[in-house]
Amino acid sequence: MALVIKNLEKRKIKKFIILYFILSLFFFNDAVSNESGKVLSFVAGCYGCHTSNPNQPFGGGYEVKTKYGTFISPNISKDELNGIGNWGKEQFIKAIKEGLSPKNKPYYPVFPYNWYTKMKESDILEIYDYIFSLPAVKKNNANHDLIFPYNIRESLWFWRLANKIITNKNNIEYNSKYNSRGEYLVNSVGHCGACHAPLTFLSIIKDYKNLGGRKETSKFSNDSIPNISNDINEGIGLWTESDIVFFLQTGIKPNGDFVEEDMALIIDHGTKYLKQDELQDIARYLLKIKK
Ligand code: HEC
Ligand code: HEC
Numbered sequence: 001m002a003l004v005i006k007n008l009e010k011r012k013i014k015k016f017i018i019l020y021f022i023l024s025l026f027f028f029n030d031a032v033s034n035e036s037g038k039v040l041s042f043v044a045g046c047y048g049c050h051t052s053n054p055n056q057p058f059g060g061g062y063e064v065k066t067k068y069g070t071f072i073s074p075n076i077s078k079d080e081l082n083g084i085g086n087w088g089k090e091q092f093i094k095a096i097k098e099g100l101s102p103k104n105k106p107y108y109p110v111f112p113y114n115w116y117t118k119m120k121e122s123d124i125l126e127i128y129d130y131i132f133s134l135p136a137v138k139k140n141n142a143n144h145d146l147i148f149p150y151n152i153r154e155s156l157w158f159w160r161l162a163n164k165i166i167t168n169k170n171n172i173e174y175n176s177k178y179n180s181r182g183e184y185l186v187n188s189v190g191h192c193g194a195c196h197a198p199l200t201f202l203s204i205i206k207d208y209k210n211l212g213g214r215k216e217t218s219k220f221s222n223d224s225i226p227n228i229s230n231d232i233n234e235g236i237g238l239w240t241e242s243d244i245v246f247f248l249q250t251g252i253k254p255n256g257d258f259v260e261e262d263m264a265l266i267i268d269h270g271t272k273y274l275k276q277d278e279l280q281d282i283a284r285y286l287l288k289i290k291k
Pocket of ligand 1: 002041044045046047049064071072075076083084091092095101106107110111112114118127168247
């Protein structure tokens with residue numbers, strides 16, 4: 001906390017919303033610091049992406065708008081009718097790591113299972129236990145609203161094949177081990193590249209470790225995503241380790257600007273719950289600083 005205050009004094013602050021972040025930091029520190037399943041489910045985005053109403057955690061209904069149409073996240077609470085109450089641990093792990101349903105139907109990669117592929121099973125099971133420790137949410141699932149041919153789930157078999165060919169060929173490192181907690185949090189649990197990695201054909205990602213950002217898809221769409229590599233000109237190479245830690249706690253950039261939209265949610269529902277040393281590890285990984 002002291003670090004947050006010290007950093008705040010150093011910066012010119014532009015938006016009131018910061019207060020909200022600081023207050024929720026206090027609140028969080030007191031309430032739930034030991035619940036690792038909860039923290040993992042927040043940092044991995046499971047909570048953020050599967051919750052549209054905070055009174056119905058994991059009840060689904062959150063909309064993800066893409067150029068393929070709008071995806072509506074399903075209910076993954078322990079409700080037996082609408083959620084995953086009937087699922088065993090094996091089925092849960094298979095969905096998260098392989099993107100396949102208990103009946104072997106493929107999931108759309110908007111559910112970022114390609115990042116979770118290398119998540120530790122023990123971490124996935126902590127998330128499972130956390131979700132099953134909460135009340136069931138009785139909320140129906142809505143259908144995605146996708147354009148043809150993406151609305152045909154079977155076409156995902158083609159996507160999976162293309163993804164396998166393109167990714168494996170160009171990204172040998174993808175199957176290597178993580179060298180630090182920071183790298184694991186960035187490239188697996190926190191799936192930062194799900195937004196910050198450049199896309200190719202059919203939104204396939206060639207290199208899961210490339211955080212070079214995305215260009216706008218059209219002049220009107222305003223959907224570019226910044227480069228967060230350690231490049232000094234294009235990326236965040238001039239940020240310090242504590243700039244990054246502070247940003248992932250509060251959403252405030254080194255120039256005093258407050259972060260916008262999607263990234264604000266990633267922080268508010270995710271990274272601000274991480275411990276100080278984990279955030280430092282992320283910062284070191286992003287800046288490629290050796291310990
Ligand atoms: C960016 C949004 C997003 C994130 C982050 C996300 N999911 Fe999902 N998830 C989805 C969407 C959308 C679907 C539906 C995919 C489909 O219909 O093919 C889904 C599907 C699922 C399913 C299958 C449900 C069913 O009824 O078949 C499970 C289980 C699940 N997610 C759990 C998780 C867990 C656990 C995490 C965190 C480790 C997570 N999700 C993170 C968006 C997300
Ligand atoms: C859902 C998409 C999404 C995910 C996932 C995501 N980001 Fe972002 N991120 C964005 C967007 C959009 C912006 C631009 C927001 C802005 O500039 O105000 C951004 C901005 C940033 C910035 C500021 C860059 C700059 O130059 O201003 C940093 C640093 C950052 N993200 C780090 C991360 C890290 C670390 C992770 C993983 C823990 C992550 N992001 C995951 C969408 C995402």
